[in-house]
Amino acid sequence: MWVKISVPYNEGGWYQGYRExxxxxxxxxxxxPAPGLTTYTLPTVSHPINKDDLQPGDILLNQxxxxxxxxxxxxxxxxxxxxxxxxxxxxxxxxxxxxxYYGEANYTTNIPYPFWPGYDSSDYVxxxxxxxxxxxxxxxxxxxxxxxxxxxxMVSDVIHFAAxxxxxxxxxxxxxxxxxxxxxxxxxKVACTVVxxxxxxxxxxxxxxxxxxISYGQIQVSFDVYDQAGNINLAPNGVxxxxxxxxxxxxxxxxxxxxxxxxxxxFVASDPSICPNGKCEMTLSSPNSNAGNIxxxxxxxxxxxxxxxxIGSVSPSSGTLAPGQTIxxxxxxxxxxxGDITGSTITFTGGVSPVVVQLSGSFxxx
Numbered sequence: 001m002w003v004k005i006s007v008p009y010n011e012g013g014w015y016q017g018y019r020e021x022x023x024x025x026x027x028x029x030x031x032x033p034a035p036g037l038t039t040y041t042l043p044t045v046s047h048p049i050n051k052d053d054l055q056p057g058d059i060l061l062n063q064x065x066x067x068x069x070x071x072x073x074x075x076x077x078x079x080x081x082x083x084x085x086x087x088x089x090x091x092x093x094x095x096x097x098x099x100x101y102y103g104e105a106n107y108t109t110n111i112p113y114p115f116w117p118g119y120d121s122s123d124y125v126x127x128x129x130x131x132x133x134x135x136x137x138x139x140x141x142x143x144x145x146x147x148x149x150x151x152x153x154m155v156s157d158v159i160h161f162a163a164x165x166x167x168x169x170x171x172x173x174x175x176x177x178x179x180x181x182x183x184x185x186x187x188x189k190v191a192c193t194v195v196x197x198x199x200x201x202x203x204x205x206x207x208x209x210x211x212x213x214i215s216y217g218q219i220q221v222s223f224d225v226y227d228q229a230g231n232i233n234l235a236p237n238g239v240x241x242x243x244x245x246x247x248x249x250x251x252x253x254x255x256x257x258x259x260x261x262x263x264x265x266x267f268v269a270s271d272p273s274i275c276p277n278g279k280c281e282m283t284l285s286s287p288n289s290n291a292g293n294i295x296x297x298x299x300x301x302x303x304x305x306x307x308x309x310x311i312g313s314v315s316p317s318s319g320t321l322a323p324g325q326t327i328x329x330x331x332x333x334x335x336x337x338x339g340d341i342t343g344s345t346i347t348f349t350g351g352v353s354p355v356v357v358q359l360s361g362s363f364x365x366x
Contacts, residue, residue: 009099058127140165141167176227178193259352265357
């Protein structure tokens with residue numbers, strides 16, 4: 001698990017409660033209490049064995065790093081987890097280790113027994129965890145629900161975790177909890193802890209990555225299953241690498257200013273066939289395409305010089321039009337003297353741009 005996800009070497013860091021160094025790595029593999037023992041204290045839970053008795057999971061320990069017994073701090077103190085022999089003569093072996101040389105958890109092959117020259121190799125001792133039996137290890141089971149995370153999948157701020165967790169064999173202890181975990185920029189954290197649901201075996205939670213302080217970019221997700229006897233199955237369904245990107249924001253639809261339509265756009269106000277009894281009518285319309293109401297207003301402008309006795313009025317002179325609505329507006333001119341209103345206008349405002357109706361015609365006793 002640590003090797004697969006490249007947990008970094010960091011004596012001051014922790015992954016799932018264990019120190020990110022060589023002895024913390026061994027403590028995790030041996031399921032010792034977190035944060036783990038050190039190279040100096042691992043012998044309190046283990047005992048020396050013969051070279052040819054080494055089995056996967058045993059360790060080779062350099063307890064004091066070539067310094068006198070009881071003197072702490074040697075940079076050469078180290079421990080590796082034996083995996084297999086690399087040759088039939090048992091001269092070289094393969095091992096798992098958390099090593100500052102590699103900067104992360106590593107599977108190292110073809111190591112000369114007992115260790116590389118120049119690192120006080122003669123001080124490496126094969127050791128085995130005390131009280132081991134031949135009974136099978138109990139590991140609770142777990143698998144992502146469908147759909148499961150996929151490598152390369154894009155996720156945004158909120159991610160939904162869900163996994164089945166169950167006793168692997170009949171009679172195994174019941175499940176105590178599931179920890180969903182997230183790795184970002186070399187650091188792992190528990191995103192949420194889920195206790196058994198009231199029914200079924202699906203453990204689920206929703207996690208806000210932004211609230212957790214997760215940085216945008218590649219992240220790793222996994223889950224660990226714990227049973228009520230303290231057995232732990234770390235990442236039983238593997239680790240998946242996802243890409244975390246900001247939640248897309250909806251693109252606002254541009255709001256078009258409403259359009260006001262006025263007909264006719266011009267008329268001879270003195271023509272009785274157009275404006276009987278001096279009363280002219282126009283229609284104001286708001287097209288269905290408008291997004292909202294139009295608050296309109298009409299303003300009459302009599303051409304300078306048309307005559308001081310000419311008076312014009314619009315009724316109604318203002319109002320509100322809903323999309324798709326049409327109304328009739330009347331215009332009336334009165335005059336006590338002869339005058340020509342050609343060049344005068346009625347201006348309707350409220351739409352995207354003013355609408356100007358041109359007026360013409362003579363009025364009064366001419």
